[in-house]
Amino acid sequence: MGITSTPLDRPMVDTLTPVSTLSRQSRHHRGLARFDLAGRTAIVTGGAVGLGRIGAQVLAEAGADVAIVSRNFAKAEATADHIAATYARRTLPLQADITDEAQVGRMVEQAVDTFGRLDILINGAAAPRKIASVQEHTLDDLRQAIETNLIGAYLASRAAGASMIEQRWGRIINIGSVFSFLGVPDRIAYVISKGGLPQLTRGLAAEWADYGVNVNMIAPGAFDTPVNEPIKQNERALARLLARVPLNRFGRPEEIAGPILLLASEASSFITGAMLTVDGGWTAAGWETSHHDE
Numbered sequence: 001m002g003i004t005s006t007p008l009d010r011p012m013v014d015t016l017t018p019v020s021t022l023s024r025q026s027r028h029h030r031g032l033a034r035f036d037l038a039g040r041t042a043i044v045t046g047g048a049v050g051l052g053r054i055g056a057q058v059l060a061e062a063g064a065d066v067a068i069v070s071r072n073f074a075k076a077e078a079t080a081d082h083i084a085a086t087y088a089r090r091t092l093p094l095q096a097d098i099t100d101e102a103q104v105g106r107m108v109e110q111a112v113d114t115f116g117r118l119d120i121l122i123n124g125a126a127a128p129r130k131i132a133s134v135q136e137h138t139l140d141d142l143r144q145a146i147e148t149n150l151i152g153a154y155l156a157s158r159a160a161g162a163s164m165i166e167q168r169w170g171r172i173i174n175i176g177s178v179f180s181f182l183g184v185p186d187r188i189a190y191v192i193s194k195g196g197l198p199q200l201t202r203g204l205a206a207e208w209a210d211y212g213v214n215v216n217m218i219a220p221g222a223f224d225t226p227v228n229e230p231i232k233q234n235e236r237a238l239a240r241l242l243a244r245v246p247l248n249r250f251g252r253p254e255e256i257a258g259p260i261l262l263l264a265s266e267a268s269s270f271i272t273g274a275m276l277t278v279d280g281g282w283t284a285a286g287w288e289t290s291h292h293d294e
């Protein structure tokens, strides 16, 4: 566990704020204080890299202690240590394969044992995207995508949700995609698996609303992360993609931070079962956009 020295302006929380105090405080909070995550704790799957890592960072910056999950312990540890050192929060690197029910159970247990409670889950892990025709996809490609992107998010939500239900407060954020809504060629496994996440989100939101557990989905468009490097290198593919994005560019990874903080905090107390597109207008446009400077 990465624990670092505390900066003078932010005392380290040694004993976590009790649940009763947190919910009392949040009722009285207005404005910016509703984004404060001091005393909260989180698990971020896929948290070692990319958008998941940005999510873990913003939670820590807002005051939460964060467990970083990867199948590779060294990767989780490197990110956890970096976040602990940067934001002076407690962090916990965890090795888990989210397609394995027993490992997911242990992942949640370890976070609760270490932090004393669990308030926030970000389901950020995703299987590698296969780009190929339907005929070139194998059944195993489809199974891997569904097992990771959909069933993995379900397993993690179910395990984390038990703890959140008990304490009557929780936030679950599923990281879907614009491909949760759009049919696109040559990505059938990804499209099918991400297409299930809105319904996972709505089903859990409806079932857990009584317990103060809000479940929402963020649908990122194309972000400037390593997975999009091949598109950036291919002039034609890049032009075709950007023609569909009114803001005419990739999202910068840090542009996912605000939406995550909103949905992880008390600021989203009246938002559940929602899909928040963070896509530069891609899903709004529905037609190629004529960028005005062209």
Ligand SMILES: NC(=O)c1ccc[n+]([C@@H]2O[C@H](COP(=O)([O-])OP(=O)(O)OC[C@H]3O[C@@H](n4cnc5c(N)ncnc54)[C@H](OP(=O)(O)O)[C@@H]3O)[C@@H](O)[C@H]2O)c1
Residues within 6 Å of the ligand: 045, 046, 047, 048, 049, 050, 051, 052, 069, 070, 071, 072, 075, 096, 097, 098, 099, 123, 124, 125, 126, 127, 128, 148, 152, 175, 176, 177, 178, 219, 220, 221, 222, 223, 224, 225, 226, 227, 228
């Ligand atoms: N980047 C984009 O433009 C974009 C656009 C739309 C949606 N998204 C979504 O945003 C999320 C993050 O995407 P990203 O591109 O930043 O990162 P990414 O490269 O897709 O990384 C996701 C991480 O998930 C982990 N993972 C995969 N299978 C796992 C398993 N069975 N158990 C545990 N962890 C597993 C992998 O980490 P380990 O190998 O370390 O386990 C992987 O590094 C994904 O859900 C993605 O679908 C991204």
